[in-house]
Amino acid sequence: MSLPRLYLICLFAIFIGMAVPPPNVVFIFADDQRADTIAALGNPIIKTPNLDRLVKRGVSFSRAYMQGGNQGATCVPSRAMLLSGRSLAQIDERLMKHVTWPHAFGEAGYTTFAAGKWHNGPPSIVKSFQQAKALFVGGMADPMKAPISDMLPSGKLTPPKISPKHLCEQSTDETLAFLRSQDGTKPFFTYLAFDGPHDPHIVPDDFPVKYDIATIPLSPNFLPQHPFDNGEMVVRDEQLLPWPRSEVAVKAMLAAYYRYISFLDMQVGRILDVVDASPYAANTIIVFSADSGVARGSHGLIGKQSLYEHSLRVPLILAGPGIAADRRTDAMCYLFDVMPTLGKLCGIAAPKDSQGREFTSVLRDPAQAARPFLMFGYKSVQKALTDGRWKLIRYPHVDRTQLFDLQADPYETKDLSGAPEQAERIKEMLTKLAAEMKADGDDDPLTAAKIQPAEWKPPVKLPKPGQKGF
Numbered sequence: 001m002s003l004p005r006l007y008l009i010c011l012f013a014i015f016i017g018m019a020v021p022p023p024n025v026v027f028i029f030a031d032d033q034r035a036d037t038i039a040a041l042g043n044p045i046i047k048t049p050n051l052d053r054l055v056k057r058g059v060s061f062s063r064a065y066m067q068g069g070n071q072g073a074t075c076v077p078s079r080a081m082l083l084s085g086r087s088l089a090q091i092d093e094r095l096m097k098h099v100t101w102p103h104a105f106g107e108a109g110y111t112t113f114a115a116g117k118w119h120n121g122p123p124s125i126v127k128s129f130q131q132a133k134a135l136f137v138g139g140m141a142d143p144m145k146a147p148i149s150d151m152l153p154s155g156k157l158t159p160p161k162i163s164p165k166h167l168c169e170q171s172t173d174e175t176l177a178f179l180r181s182q183d184g185t186k187p188f189f190t191y192l193a194f195d196g197p198h199d200p201h202i203v204p205d206d207f208p209v210k211y212d213i214a215t216i217p218l219s220p221n222f223l224p225q226h227p228f229d230n231g232e233m234v235v236r237d238e239q240l241l242p243w244p245r246s247e248v249a250v251k252a253m254l255a256a257y258y259r260y261i262s263f264l265d266m267q268v269g270r271i272l273d274v275v276d277a278s279p280y281a282a283n284t285i286i287v288f289s290a291d292s293g294v295a296r297g298s299h300g301l302i303g304k305q306s307l308y309e310h311s312l313r314v315p316l317i318l319a320g321p322g323i324a325a326d327r328r329t330d331a332m333c334y335l336f337d338v339m340p341t342l343g344k345l346c347g348i349a350a351p352k353d354s355q356g357r358e359f360t361s362v363l364r365d366p367a368q369a370a371r372p373f374l375m376f377g378y379k380s381v382q383k384a385l386t387d388g389r390w391k392l393i394r395y396p397h398v399d400r401t402q403l404f405d406l407q408a409d410p411y412e413t414k415d416l417s418g419a420p421e422q423a424e425r426i427k428e429m430l431t432k433l434a435a436e437m438k439a440d441g442d443d444d445p446l447t448a449a450k451i452q453p454a455e456w457k458p459p460v461k462l463p464k465p466g467q468k469g470f
């Protein structure tokens with residue numbers, strides 16, 4: 001190619017680059033939604049036609065994870081990790097010590113808007129977003145009558161009033177009003193955080209989608225009771241059903257949980273319809289994810305206070321300009337890598353304290369890898385490491401170790417820790433886990449000073465579950 005021609009092509013490329021404004025972001029975040037609850041990604045029972053639409057137009061991650069929790073209310077650390085880009089051992093749960101990613105988007109010229117659940121304290125919503133509506137900043141509530149606030153231009157929140165609709169519907173309405181007010185000339189960042197499908201699993205009576213308790217399948221790793229004391233056996237979430245967990249009770253819970261997900265899916269569809277009909281449809285990145293999975297009978301557990309895949313893995317779908325369409329990826333990443341990735345796609349410099357890694361190469365080519373291994377923790381009682389195939393979970397307080405081959409046993413039903421041929425692997429993984437924890441500032445020991453009995457029996461008298469912001 002002649003030099004003048006190359007010069008002209010370069011000039012044209014620069015011109016095109018300048019003419020296209022940075023992409024908008026619509027981030028939809030569910031609460032306690034398992035990764036295996038999307039029809040297009042392999043669940044044959046659930047109805048999620050709108051998430052399926054999103055799957056068709058983007059990249060879906062099968063191995064995106066919450067890193068764990070430092071309290072039973074894993075919502076709080078998970079959202080702090082997501083919004084700050086920091087790891088579990090390094091977060092400020094009130095989000096006041098670090099510059100958040102939404103704040104960085106605002107500083108870079110984006111209009112920023114939030115609606116729905118905010119569980120990191122009112123001061124940090126004001127610090128993170130320019131506008132906010134239908135905010136739910138309390139603990140748990142019936143979503144049909146949840147207290148909500150709006151952010152005033154002064155930055156103050158209005159006194160809470162009871163939401164006129166189901167909280168997820170109301171926060172979607174407010175997000176739609178914001179989206180309709182945008183013409184695409186100035187980029188925007190929208191964060192819609194549902195408080196569902198977290199329990200209580202309540203949707204409007206007239207919502208037509210229902211699931212049959214008689215035919216809904218249990219997860220392949222259903223158990224009536226967890227086989228040993230994992231250090232968090234009677235936390236509030238575990239008290240939602242009695243022990244031993246009965247098949248019928250878990251199926252009833254799953255049916256209500258799936259119905260709630262279908263209700264959320266309808267809200268996702270309303271968002272997609274408005275974006276699709278807008279002048280900025282082609283220049284908008286849509287993200288769907290959740291703050292954690294949840295057990296719902298898997299391994300005899302109900303909540304998300306464990307390091308099994310069902311609790312840590314989250315749905316993650318990204319679609320938009322520069323992102324491959326209708327592709328799946330097994331690349332491993334943390335939720336706190338998502339904002340750095342969006343920052344890269346939008347040309348936003350990372351806040352200096354953000355530790356997450358961007359994985360835009362996976363969005364272009366889903367065969368690429370992201371992180372080579374992941375480390376997880378739940379308080380001081382559970383720590384884990386995976387390289388994608390092998391997963392080790394350590395329970396220091398009862399001196400128990402589990403080893404799973406996720407390739408052969410994705411449901412973590414066969415603990416290989418007793419197999420002599422795995423002894424060397426376990427030793428290596430424990431050494432690596434200890435080194436990675438140290439590097440990340442997690443000082444918890446992998447062997448407790450006092451070992452407790454692993455055997456566990458349901459207590460005769462339960463502790464009060466409490467109502468802290470789960």
Ligand SMILES: [Ca+2]
Pocket residue numbers: 031032074075198291292470
């Ligand atoms: Ca949650």
